[in-house]
Amino acid sequence: MAGLRISKFLKDLPIHIPLWMREVPSYPKYWKGDPQLRLCMPYFWMRILKPKVKTPPSVVNFEVHPQMTDYDVKNYLEKIYKVPVARVRTHLEPGKGYNQPEKDSPTNIPRQEADRRIALVQLAEGGTFTFPEFVPEGKSTQFDDTITQLKDMKKAQTKRLRKEWTHEDLPPWFR
Numbered sequence: 754m755a756g757l758r759i760s761k762f763l764k765d766l767p768i769h770i771p772l773w774m775r776e777v778p779s780y781p782k783y784w785k786g787d788p789q790l791r792l793c794m795p796y797f798w799m800r801i802l803k804p805k806v807k808t809p810p811s812v813v814n815f816e817v818h819p820q821m822t823d824y825d826v827k828n829y830l831e832k833i834y835k836v837p838v839a840r841v842r843t844h845l846e847p848g849k850g851y852n853q854p855e856k857d858s859p860t861n862i863p864r865q866e867a868d869r870r871i872a873l874v875q876l877a878e879g880g881t882f883t884f885p886e887f888v889p890e891g892k893s894t895q896f897d898d899t900i901t902q903l904k905d906m907k908k909a910q911t912k913r914l915r916k917e918w919t920h921e922d923l924p925p926w927f928r
Contacts, residue, residue, distance in 0.1 A: 777796045777818065795833065797820075797825060797829060798818050799816070799818075799826070799829060801815055802814040802815060802816055803884050804884070810881040810882060811876045813873075813874045813876065814872070814873055814874075816870070817843065817872045818870070821843070821870060823842065826838075826843065826874065827841050836880070837876060837878075838874055838876060838877060839876060839877045841873070843870055843873075844871055844873075845869070846870075846871050848865050850863060851865075
């Protein structure tokens with residue numbers, strides 16, 4: 754019983770809350786004469802996104818922390834990464850809805866993913882960014898070969914199961 758209480762306690766710790774769901778603590782108020790606020794790690798996060806449509810090389814898309822403002826994004830890029838920023842626009846992209854099936858029930862529970870904040874950053878004069886191509890066009894990788902092998906194995910398994918559909922309930926050593 755005590756172990757159950759500990760596990761419930763551990764789930765409520767902020768360590769187990771995903772980073773994008775954590776609230777950013779408010780900055781302490783500054784009074785004249787106070788020491789300067791120094792942050793070792795920022796409270797916010799940013800993730801670069803590949804654009805869905807063709808964009809000019811001076812525009813970069815980011816997914817950012819939901820509580821970040823345009824000013825926060827600009828400061829984040831300029832102070833930490835020393836990237837010259839001309840303009841920032843942010844907008845909320847609504848989460849996709851989906852149905853999650855209930856256990857032992859034919860009904861589905863409607864769910865919705867969390868909203869995402871997208872930042873469109875226009876770099877200053879002369880700044881360009883091109884999203885890197887990790888796999889050259891037309892070349893297959895080891896990952897592609899592995900996927901084709903897995904698909905072939907799946908086809909072979911379904912073919913075998915169709916052949917032995919009457920014996921599915923018997924263990925393989927007894928067939």
